[in-house]
Amino acid sequence: MNNTISNSYLLFRLQEELFAVSVHKVLEIIETGDEHHITHLPKAASSIAGVVNFRGDVIPVVNSRLKFDMDNYSEGEKFVVIILNLQINEQEHVVGLKADKVVDVIEIKNEDVKPIPEVGQGYNSDYIEGVVNRANKFIMLLNLENAISSNEIVKLKEDTVED
Amino acid sequence: MVFCFFFNLYIQLFSMDVNDLSKFKHLFIEEATNLLNSMERIILNLEKNPSDVELIQEVFRVMHTIKGVSGMYGYTAISDLTHHIENIFDLIRSGSLKVDKEILDTTLMVVDHLFALLKDEKVEDPSLALKQKELIHWCVQFIKDAKGKIFIKEFVESDSELVTYNVILHTHQSVVDRRINLFYAIKDLAAIGEIKNISPLPVQDDNEERWSIFIVGDFSFDDIEEALMFVYEYCIIRKVADYNIFDEEQSDIVHEELEKEELDYIATSNRPKSTVINKSVGSNTNKVIESIKQNITRISVDSSKLDYLMYLVSELITTSSQLNISSRSNSVATMLPHIQKLDRLSKLFRNNALEIRLIPIGDVVPKFNRLVRDVSNSLGKEIEFVTEGMETELDKSSIDMVTEPLVHMIRNSLDHGIELPEERLAKGKSEKGTIKLKASSSGNDIFIEVSDDGKGLDKDRIIEKALEQGVLDRSEDLSDEQVFNIICKSGFSTNEVVSSLSGRGVGMDVVKQKISEMRGELDICSRPGEGTKFTIKLQQSIAILDTLLVRSGKMKFLLPLSDIEVCSQMLYSNIDKRIKYSTVDFENELTPFVSLRNLFDISEEKPKMAKMVVIRKNNKRLAFFTDEIVGQHQAVIKPMGELVKKHEEISAASVLGNGEIAFLLDTNMINQNVYKKSAL
Numbered sequence: 001m002n003n004t005i006s007n008s009y010l011l012f013r014l015q016e017e018l019f020a021v022s023v024h025k026v027l028e029i030i031e032t033g034d035e036h037h038i039t040h041l042p043k044a045a046s047s048i049a050g051v052v053n054f055r056g057d058v059i060p061v062v063n064s065r066l067k068f069d070m071d072n073y074s075e076g077e078k079f080v081v082i083i084l085n086l087q088i089n090e091q092e093h094v095v096g097l098k099a100d101k102v103v104d105v106i107e108i109k110n111e112d113v114k115p116i117p118e119v120g121q122g123y124n125s126d127y128i129e130g131v132v133n134r135a136n137k138f139i140m141l142l143n144l145e146n147a148i149s150s151n152e153i154v155k156l157k158e159d160t161v162e163d
Numbered sequence: 164m165v166f167c168f169f170f171n172l173y174i175q176l177f178s179m180d181v182n183d184l185s186k187f188k189h190l191f192i193e194e195a196t197n198l199l200n201s202m203e204r205i206i207l208n209l210e211k212n213p214s215d216v217e218l219i220q221e222v223f224r225v226m227h228t229i230k231g232v233s234g235m236y237g238y239t240a241i242s243d244l245t246h247h248i249e250n251i252f253d254l255i256r257s258g259s260l261k262v263d264k265e266i267l268d269t270t271l272m273v274v275d276h277l278f279a280l281l282k283d284e285k286v287e288d289p290s291l292a293l294k295q296k297e298l299i300h301w302c303v304q305f306i307k308d309a310k311g312k313i314f315i316k317e318f319v320e321s322d323s324e325l326v327t328y329n330v331i332l333h334t335h336q337s338v339v340d341r342r343i344n345l346f347y348a349i350k351d352l353a354a355i356g357e358i359k360n361i362s363p364l365p366v367q368d369d370n371e372e373r374w375s376i377f378i379v380g381d382f383s384f385d386d387i388e389e390a391l392m393f394v395y396e397y398c399i400i401r402k403v404a405d406y407n408i409f410d411e412e413q414s415d416i417v418h419e420e421l422e423k424e425e426l427d428y429i430a431t432s433n434r435p436k437s438t439v440i441n442k443s444v445g446s447n448t449n450k451v452i453e454s455i456k457q458n459i460t461r462i463s464v465d466s467s468k469l470d471y472l473m474y475l476v477s478e479l480i481t482t483s484s485q486l487n488i489s490s491r492s493n494s495v496a497t498m499l500p501h502i503q504k505l506d507r508l509s510k511l512f513r514n515n516a517l518e519i520r521l522i523p524i525g526d527v528v529p530k531f532n533r534l535v536r537d538v539s540n541s542l543g544k545e546i547e548f549v550t551e552g553m554e555t556e557l558d559k560s561s562i563d564m565v566t567e568p569l570v571h572m573i574r575n576s577l578d579h580g581i582e583l584p585e586e587r588l589a590k591g592k593s594e595k596g597t598i599k600l601k602a603s604s605s606g607n608d609i610f611i612e613v614s615d616d617g618k619g620l621d622k623d624r625i626i627e628k629a630l631e632q633g634v635l636d637r638s639e640d641l642s643d644e645q646v647f648n649i650i651c652k653s654g655f656s657t658n659e660v661v662s663s664l665s666g667r668g669v670g671m672d673v674v675k676q677k678i679s680e681m682r683g684e685l686d687i688c689s690r691p692g693e694g695t696k697f698t699i700k701l702q703q704s705i706a707i708l709d710t711l712l713v714r715s716g717k718m719k720f721l722l723p724l725s726d727i728e729v730c731s732q733m734l735y736s737n738i739d740k741r742i743k744y745s746t747v748d749f750e751n752e753l754t755p756f757v758s759l760r761n762l763f764d765i766s767e768e769k770p771k772m773a774k775m776v777v778i779r780k781n782n783k784r785l786a787f788f789t790d791e792i793v794g795q796h797q798a799v800i801k802p803m804g805e806l807v808k809k810h811e812e813i814s815a816a817s818v819l820g821n822g823e824i825a826f827l828l829d830t831n832m833i834n835q836n837v838y839k840k841s842a843l
Binding site for chain 2: 039043045048051053056057058060062093094148
């Protein structure tokens with residue numbers, strides 16, 4: 001196995017946490033910054049922020065803060081929508097993901113990806129593939145396919161104890 | 164049709180680069196597929212009218228065409244086989260032979276085989292190669308026999324010496340290592356007697372193969388031993404009978420045996436089964452669905468529709484150049500008429516495009532015919548398949564989608580509906596059961612019915628089984644409709660014996676799911692002892708829908724125009740008073756209603772008057788209250804993806820001209836929910 005292969009990842013922030021998702025899955029980033037671009041879909045699950053018109057198609061947008069069990073965006077708070085093309089059960093799913101901010105695009109070497117730490121805060125390995133330490137910051141590599149296809153609110157940390 | 168094909172091909176061969184054969188190969192495959200599809204229809208017709216000279220001629224011509232052209236493209240296996248079939252039909256044509264069941268059965272098998280050969284030009288699949296040999300052998304033998312009969316005329320053949328042997332050929336790696344060609348062994352076998360049946364048997368791993376071969380002829384054990392000289396150590400040879408077990412009277416026993424073997428095979432292995440010359444009933448459904456899907460990659464279009472399309476294109480070009488010129492003038496007034504014309508043209512284009520996509524449902528009927536024929540044969544039931552209204556047209560995508568549910572429904576009728584002949588006679592019905600496929604249209608709605616005159620659904624048995632299988636938790640107070648809906652639940656099956664056909668508990672739930680995916684409705688109607696009728700209601704076109712755009716607060720919604728009966732208005736204050744009753748008085752009729760504001764928790768400030776849209780669904784009225792009726796909208800329906808698929812009230816979305824999104828209300832579901840609520 002060649003560990004020196006590196007891949008490009010899009011780095012985004014949700015509250016204080018940094019997350020990474022492979023750039024191959026990213027179709028576009030909509031810097032909307034305002035709520036009006038998302039059409040509210042009544043009676044949908046709370047983690048669904050609504051739908052957007054993306055290149056003529058109607059695609060759902062996931063409110064990632066609610067999906068990952070964080071505090072919701074406050075009124076007027078800025079956000080971006082990352083449009084992703086995910087392969088779930090051999091089918092293509094185009095979905096939008098709300099994020100606070102897109103931070104960077106970085107190269108991550110495969111050898112730098114560490115398995116999630118087993119001690120301390122227990123991260124849920126269903127949704128996090130691994131962690132990377134960059135400049136003393138932990139970046140979580142998300143398994144968005146699992147997170148999105150789950151109908152539930154996803155708890156990234158298995159125990160809810162915060163420090 | 165056949166000559167057309169020739170003509171087409173030659174025209175294109177001469178008008179384009181002759182060396183570039185690969186392009187035409189594609190064309191050949193498509194046309195050959197069409198021809199083979201027509202063969203199925205012809206042969207099934209021939210079965211009904213065995214002496215129809217026209218049909219016999221047609222088979223001959225089709226085989227002849229395929230033979231000629233396949234040779235050109237290097238499909239030698241195809242031209243070989245069609246050559247033999249052509250010979251047989253030549254004899255029939257000249258009157259020396261009569262059409263019988265054996266010939267027709269084999270011809271159908273040949274058609275299936277040719278379909279497979281189209282995909283596997285070089286015959287790389289060993290089971291295909293084996294089948295090829297087998298079929299050709301049959302043809303040669305048949306012609307030999309036939310010619311013999313012609314010479315001997317009425318002289319009776321002596322068949323008292325015939326014996327039947329069964330050979331189990333077990334080939335594992337060592338056979339391959341020793342580079343023994345099994346086909347020679349089989350060929351040698353074929354030389355001493357007639358190979359009646361070759362079928363694969365279950366194996367433990369992928370490197371080995373086991374075949375069961377039945378051989379009939381006038382020979383001794385030593386002869387077999389000699390024929391199998393090189394593979395003798397891999398064979399189990401046993402004598403089955405001192406007569407030809409494949410004779411008419413005995414054939415049933417063998418079939419039973421084989422069916423048992425097949426079941427064993429299915430039980431021990433999940434690998435796809437490739438039965439050589441035995442009918443493979445188990446995979447029939449999938450085969451039919453698969454072949455229909457392949458069938459409609461190309462559609463034939465009425466040339467007048469294409470002429471109209473050309474006319475529209477020329478209009479479009481003129482209009483756009485006019486628009487270009489007038490846009491230089493900077494005045495809206497000069498541009499406006501052209502813009503209006505463009506608008507009108509795009510509507511005409513839309514209608515034209517939709518019409519081109521419409522194909523008659525009858526196009527898939529031969530496949531259903533075939534299914535009924537094969538399955539009823541193997542079940543020992545006598546069934547007539549009747550069709551009506553097959554000229555009814557449906558969108559191509561709808562045909563693709565509705566095929567699978569229809570196959571399941573027809574098989575349900577075959578398997579569970581129609582009784583065995585004895586049972587039918589005992590009940591005072593005619594021996595022959597009937598399955599009817601009927602299609603009709605009314606407005607934008609298409610109705611497809613599958614009905615049978617079988618035993619009908621047994622309510623008590625369904626309830627009993629449902630309780631047993633845990634899909635139901637109470638048995639009292641169930642309406643017919645509720646009971647019949649149980650059979651659409653996943654994991655439900657009443658058939659005790661798991662046959663290779665159905666009764667595996669998949670079927671009706673797939674039907675229901677597929678139909679609701681198409682926003683259609685399924686209605687089940689059944690009378691004990693008289694039969695069952697399934698009715699599917701579909702929209703003719705599911706991609707574009709004429710809708711009414713309404714607004715509530717900031718949200719925009721769409722209602723299918725075909726559902727709408729009347730529009731009116733009412734004071735919001737009056738509606739609020741009636742909200743707890745969910746009904747309003749409209750035209751002196753107590754009408755259930757839904758306020759979109761209430762349904763979707765829209766809290767923005769209310770106008771004084773509410774607009775009312777009354778729809779009719781399942782013959783029941785329902786009123787919608789909203790703030791504003793914006794107008795008509797041709798909605799290009801966009802699914803919203805798996806994430807929001809389970810939404811009850813909203814079935815899809817559409818993008819408006821200004822980029823905004825409006826939601827299509829699922830009038831079916833809302834209507835059902837409202838009436839369910841008011842029934843409580």
